[in-house]
Amino acid sequence: MVQAVVLESVSKRFGRIQAVRNLNLEIEGGMVYGLLGPNGSGKSTTMKMVMGLVKPDSGRICVYGIDVQRDPMKVKKILGYVPETPCLYSFLTGLEYLDFIADIYGMDAEIKKAQIEEFLEAFELEGRENEMISGYSHGMKQKIALIAALLHKPKLLVLDEPLGGLDPKSARIVKNLIHKLADDGVTTIMSTHVLEIADAVCDRIAILYRGEKLAEGTSAELREKAQMPKSTLEEVFLKLTGTNDVKEIVEALLS
Ligand SMILES: Nc1ncnc2c1ncn2[C@@H]1O[C@H](COP(=O)(O)OP(=O)(O)OP(=O)(O)O)[C@@H](O)[C@H]1O
Ligand SMILES: [Mg+2]
Structure with a gap:
């Protein structure tokens, strides 16, 4: 099986904050891989490092065998990225923007129009x-x-909270699209806070907490590991990330 993304002992620090700590990941080609974790756990930083947008302090990242540090342009050509808050040129029309992006990738005019x-x-x-x-x-x-x-038909799709602002029908279209792309061999890394989405869309999931990987596997494996085979992924997540005292927090807030 082709390894689409490999992270070896990757760490990143911003000042006093250790955003990612000694992270190892292996993501097979054609897989939909979910990064789960509370706010600030290092999901976006990990994705940005995979794309060569943030430089790790140590460790190594390869995308389809290409070293991201050594050959960042080659990696950028085969990936598509949707950031948490997309930054579009708001003075362009939607069509002009898409035309512009397609031209950057050097797409053929006919194919571009049809796509x-x-x-x-x-x-x-x-x-x-x-x-x-x-x-x-x-x-x-x-x-x-x-x-x-x-x-431009990327081989790796990196989606940071892709379904956040979408209505249910659009979210369903994106979910189906991700599955369809996976059938065609496209690898997707996505972060989400919505655990039902992770459960429904992702083949494997890594749970990050304070920059470290707490657990990794299919959602069934994560339930087994947490010794909660009958629980929802949400309950497993809350247990692993130590936030299963949510009820107490809410009570304290209201008291
Ligand atoms: N450019 C930066 N400068 C300083 N600190 C940063 C920077 N980027 C990220 N961090 C810090 O690194 C940590 C991890 O941030 P990151 O954005 O990766 O988290 P996240 O898991 O994506 O969170 P969220 O769920 O809120 O999107 C946080 O403490 C954040 O404040
Ligand atoms: Mg984020």
Whole structure:
């Protein structure tokens, strides 16, 4: 099996904060891999390091056998990224933006047009593509960012909280799309706080806490490891990350 992403003892510190600590991950090609963890646990930092946007202090990262530190441009060509808060050129129309991105990747004009049309239709954005992005809703911006990440058919898709602003139908479209891409061999790394989504979409999941990997496996394996085979992934997550005292916290807040 091809290893799509390998992290070996990767660490990253921002001043006093150890954002990622000695992290090892092996993600097989065609897999949908979920990063779960509370706020500030190092999910986004890990993803940014995989893409070469943040430089690790130590350790090594390879994407489809390419060393990210040594050959960052080669890696960027085969990946698509949707950040937590997509930063689009708001003075362009949706269509102009997608055209611009496709041109950066040097896509053929015919293929580009067909691909963009197909995606706009799938995400129910047709008819809105000639409006300025500044007038789009949050979810519409997210959809444009997702289309932009997919246009050049990446081998690795990195999605930071991809379903956050999407309505249920759009979220379902994205979930199905991720599965379909996985069938075609595309690897996806996604972070999410929504545990049902992780359960429904991800083949394997790593639970991060304060920059460290607490556990890794399929959602069934995580339940086994936590000795909670009949529990939901949410209960396992809360146990592993030490936040199963939620009830006490809420009571204290209201007292
Ligand atoms: N550029 C930066 N400068 C300083 N500290 C940073 C920077 N980026 C991340 N951090 C810190 O590193 C830690 C991990 O942040 P990160 O964004 O990776 O968390 P996360 O798991 O994605 O959280 P969230 O669920 O809130 O998105 C946090 O304590 C954060 O404040
Ligand atoms: Mg984040």
